[in-house]
Amino acid sequence: MSWWTCAIGLVAALGCTPRDFARREPLWPGEAPGARGTAKADRPELFYYLPPAGKANGAAAIVAPGGSYAHTGGLRPEAFPTARWLAEQGFVAVVLRYRVSGDGYAHRDFLADGRRAVQRVRAQAAELGVDPQKVGFIGYSAGGHLAGFVATACGEQGDAAAADPLEQVSCRPDFIVMVYPVVTLDDRWAHQRSKRSLLGEEAATPQLEKELSLEQRVTASAPPAMLVHSRKDAKVVFHNSELYDEAARARGAPSRLQLYDDGRHGVGLAQRPGMPQMASWPATMLAWLRELGVVAK
Numbered sequence: 001m002s003w004w005t006c007a008i009g010l011v012a013a014l015g016c017t018p019r020d021f022a023r024r025e026p027l028w029p030g031e032a033p034g035a036r037g038t039a040k041a042d043r044p045e046l047f048y049y050l051p052p053a054g055k056a057n058g059a060a061a062i063v064a065p066g067g068s069y070a071h072t073g074g075l076r077p078e079a080f081p082t083a084r085w086l087a088e089q090g091f092v093a094v095v096l097r098y099r100v101s102g103d104g105y106a107h108r109d110f111l112a113d114g115r116r117a118v119q120r121v122r123a124q125a126a127e128l129g130v131d132p133q134k135v136g137f138i139g140y141s142a143g144g145h146l147a148g149f150v151a152t153a154c155g156e157q158g159d160a161a162a163a164d165p166l167e168q169v170s171c172r173p174d175f176i177v178m179v180y181p182v183v184t185l186d187d188r189w190a191h192q193r194s195k196r197s198l199l200g201e202e203a204a205t206p207q208l209e210k211e212l213s214l215e216q217r218v219t220a221s222a223p224p225a226m227l228v229h230s231r232k233d234a235k236v237v238f239h240n241s242e243l244y245d246e247a248a249r250a251r252g253a254p255s256r257l258q259l260y261d262d263g264r265h266g267v268g269l270a271q272r273p274g275m276p277q278m279a280s281w282p283a284t285m286l287a288w289l290r291e292l293g294v295v296a297k
Helices: 003-007 079-088 107-123 142-153 192-199 206-212 239-251 278-292
Strands: 023-026 045-049 060-064 092-097 135-140 175-179 225-230 255-260
Touching (some): 045 107, 060 079, 060 107, 060 142, 079 092, 079 135, 092 107, 107 135, 107 142, 107 192, 142 175, 142 225, 175 278, 192 206, 225 239, 225 278, 239 255, 255 278
Parallel strands (some): 060 092, 060 135, 135 175, 225 255
Antiparallel strands (some): 023 045
């Protein structure tokens, strides 16, 4: 079954959570921090897709779906197809099913799950056959915010004094790709459902909104970022991507902005008819990763 067949939905529920991943693991070996229960919704997961024999390029990418941080409905149309495509290109691709506000979680939980996903994959680098300095994070919509959230929260070194061995591993991705991302909580451009999910039960104070807005968080130490957005996006306005790109460049962090005049929100790899411009973004991403030296030219 091809990634696109899965993407258009022959399998319901989690789409192709089917049987084509190499393995599936809980993100947290025990109870996740702040867990509200023991149901599936309280236990985030990782799904591993491995490259075919002889095609491995030594890099890994975590893939996070969209869903306004309220649900992970982007698993089927975005995350799983992207992981399959990345594996075909030689990456180890790891889909992250993170906790969401629909199950009672908020920004601290989202960040905890994103940080731990990077630490888990980096700690498994030798086993997976990847360079621990070539672990990236690709996210769609709210998952794009999560990519930037993790990237701006984590330093290049882990906590050497931590009792948890994984906390000794850096959670900073080596590159991030943010596809039609939620970036800001500024009401002029914010995606309101994602904003509500991030805040949870907390009041929307100016300080908290600033702490959760990526254009306010990015510094010169942020990893290289590529942002992908359609000017026709009717859900998350493309100025979100412009805000991050402008702030990153102003502070000395590498950033590339790809805006398209076709496409829309929620299109994933954009390989459907009618969006020839936006359909080029995966190839553009690969070219950018070659420029960065993440994959060989």
